[in-house]
Amino acid sequence: MSAAEGPLVVGVDTSTQSTKALVVDASTGQVVASGQAPHTVSTGAGRESDPRQWWDALREALHQCGDAAHEAAAVSIGGQQHGLVTLDAQGEPVRPALLWNDVRSAPQARRLVEELGGPKAWAERTGSVPGPSFTVTKWAWLAENEPDAVRATAAVRLPHDYLTGRLTGQGTTDRGDASGTGWWASGTEAYDDEVLAHVGLDPALLPRVVRPGEVAGTVHAQGGLPFSRGTLVAAGTGDNAAAALGLGLRPGTAVLSLGTSGTVYAVSTRRPADATGTVAGFADARGDWLPLACTLNCTLAVDRIAALLGLDREAVEPGSGVTLLPYLDGERTPDLPHSAGLLTGLRHDTTGGQLLQAAYDGAVHSLLGALDLVLDADADRTAPLLLIGGGARGTAWQQTVRRLSGRPVQVPEAKELVALGAAAQAAGLLTGEDPAAVARRWNTARGPVLDAVERDDETLARIAGVLSDAAPLLERP
Ligand SMILES: Nc1ncnc2c1ncn2[C@@H]1O[C@H](COP(=O)(O)OP(=O)(O)O)[C@@H](O)[C@H]1O
Numbered sequence: 001m002s003a004a005e006g007p008l009v010v011g012v013d014t015s016t017q018s019t020k021a022l023v024v025d026a027s028t029g030q031v032v033a034s035g036q037a038p039h040t041v042s043t044g045a046g047r048e049s050d051p052r053q054w055w056d057a058l059r060e061a062l063h064q065c066g067d068a069a070h071e072a073a074a075v076s077i078g079g080q081q082h083g084l085v086t087l088d089a090q091g092e093p094v095r096p097a098l099l100w101n102d103v104r105s106a107p108q109a110r111r112l113v114e115e116l117g118g119p120k121a122w123a124e125r126t127g128s129v130p131g132p133s134f135t136v137t138k139w140a141w142l143a144e145n146e147p148d149a150v151r152a153t154a155a156v157r158l159p160h161d162y163l164t165g166r167l168t169g170q171g172t173t174d175r176g177d178a179s180g181t182g183w184w185a186s187g188t189e190a191y192d193d194e195v196l197a198h199v200g201l202d203p204a205l206l207p208r209v210v211r212p213g214e215v216a217g218t219v220h221a222q223g224g225l226p227f228s229r230g231t232l233v234a235a236g237t238g239d240n241a242a243a244a245l246g247l248g249l250r251p252g253t254a255v256l257s258l259g260t261s262g263t264v265y266a267v268s269t270r271r272p273a274d275a276t277g278t279v280a281g282f283a284d285a286r287g288d289w290l291p292l293a294c295t296l297n298c299t300l301a302v303d304r305i306a307a308l309l310g311l312d313r314e315a316v317e318p319g320s321g322v323t324l325l326p327y328l329d330g331e332r333t334p335d336l337p338h339s340a341g342l343l344t345g346l347r348h349d350t351t352g353g354q355l356l357q358a359a360y361d362g363a364v365h366s367l368l369g370a371l372d373l374v375l376d377a378d379a380d381r382t383a384p385l386l387l388i389g390g391g392a393r394g395t396a397w398q399q400t401v402r403r404l405s406g407r408p409v410q411v412p413e414a415k416e417l418v419a420l421g422a423a424a425q426a427a428g429l430l431t432g433e434d435p436a437a438v439a440r441r442w443n444t445a446r447g448p449v450l451d452a453v454e455r456d457d458e459t460l461a462r463i464a465g466v467l468s469d470a471a472p473l474l475e476r477p
């Protein structure tokens with residue numbers, strides 16, 4: 001037996017690059033064991049992963065947790081949002097999942113927005129104007145490009161639903177992740193029959209939306225996992241909603257998450273409906289809302305540029321008028337799905353370190369442009385930003401966010417906030433508490449606050465100018 005004070009819970013983050021598992025003491029929030037196993041994502045035109053490798057990675061991550069995982073009384077899975085998982089009648093993937101950062105459905109996205117009333121109508125109906133990240137556009141792409149796969153599909157799931165379903169044997173999801181599909185109406189909090197009919201998706205193929213605080217099921221088949229049959233399984237949620245739980249986030253505080261995706265978000269009690277499409281009007285996992293903007297190019301893109309330059313990711317140098325838009329995967333914020341990386345302002349005396357700094361600046365500029373849009377009008381604009389995700393560990397990321405935001409930045413010591421949020425959700429099942437209150441009791445947001453520095457408006461203006469001047473190039477399909 002472990003020396004934990006309370007029951008143990010397991011929180012999982014199945015994100016783009018890896019699956020991470022934490023075994024957490026539900027009384028204190030102490031992480032008693034952890035594990036992590038990588039995934040592969042296809043390269044080339046699309047971004048796909050075989051869902052079965054998420055299950056294998058979950059098994060491996062839990063194996064690394066050792067005996068502690070055997071004692072878990074409840075488990076919950078947070079996962080990368082939007083991915084389209086298609087299962088056949090036996091529950092096996094029909095094809096690899098189409099991931100959130102696969103932009104091939106950009107033409108379908110544009111068409112769907114036009115066909116169902118335009119951006120304002122979509123924002124009012126689903127909270128968001130669907131871009132190529134949204135599941136509904138991926139389903140439309142599949143129907144057009146692989147009709148046999150669509151015909152073979154007996155169930156449609158999101159990544160976290162897939163793993164939760166393999167644990168419980170039931171098809172479930174939650175409002176947080178459902179709100180990123182484009183077929184969940186944020187006004188009625190139910191699947192939108194008209195959208196589903198329009199894209200030819202039978203609602204019977206979709207999972208049941210579990211209410212906040214409700215049990216999704218119990219572990220029905222161990223399948224090589226360390227859990228006992230009957231272990232409680234929480235609803236789980238999308239990774240950003242899970243991190244909001246993990247931080248015990250309250251309205252008024254903005255989060256910047258620097259991982260494979262860059263995201264900026266806040267909790268709000270008001271249902272968002274941004275007709276410009278910059279802010280996605282997601283639901284959170286509790287009953288409130290999670291207005292969020294997301295970039296496709298964050299840590300991976302900057303690391304790639306560092307690798308091209310043969311530099312360590314921290315080897316940045318200040319100064320220079322060079323601008324680098326690191327849109328290696330196309331971009332979502334701003335909405336430029338067909339764009340590629342763009343470099344301008346290069347001189348004989350530009351150094352590699354300055355080029356690398358320009359890549360950080362380009363990535364952070366996109367996120368900060370949406371900061372004011374995700375916060376409620378009455379939020380305190382001088383409060384610290386919470387910086388999380390793998391990139392938050394990096395000094396160059398921290399300093400770039402400070403310089404370009406002009407705001408204090410708080411870096412929580414807790415590393416895996418998505419998995420911690422999932423653990424808090426699992427703990428909430430045991431104690432009946434609100435998961436965000438569990439996380440606050442665990443003090444998960446604790447960490448140093450870096451003071452505000454003067455905002456570098458010159459760099460922000462230069463990047464905005466390049467974006468505007470290069471629009472025809474960046475928008476070209
Ligand atoms: N010490 C560090 N400094 C800067 N970046 C880091 C550091 N450690 C990890 N990273 C970055 O974090 C990224 C992974 O972040 P994470 O939030 O785990 O990603 P995911 O989106 O898959 O959840 C990697 O791409 C890597 O570039």
Ligand SMILES: O=C(CO)[C@@H](O)[C@H](O)COP(=O)(O)O
Pocket residue numbers: 015016017079080081082100133180238239240259260261262263280294
């Ligand atoms: O698409 C979004 C949010 O809308 C992404 O944030 C995904 O949820 C992927 O997350 P990471 O793997 O980068 O954590």
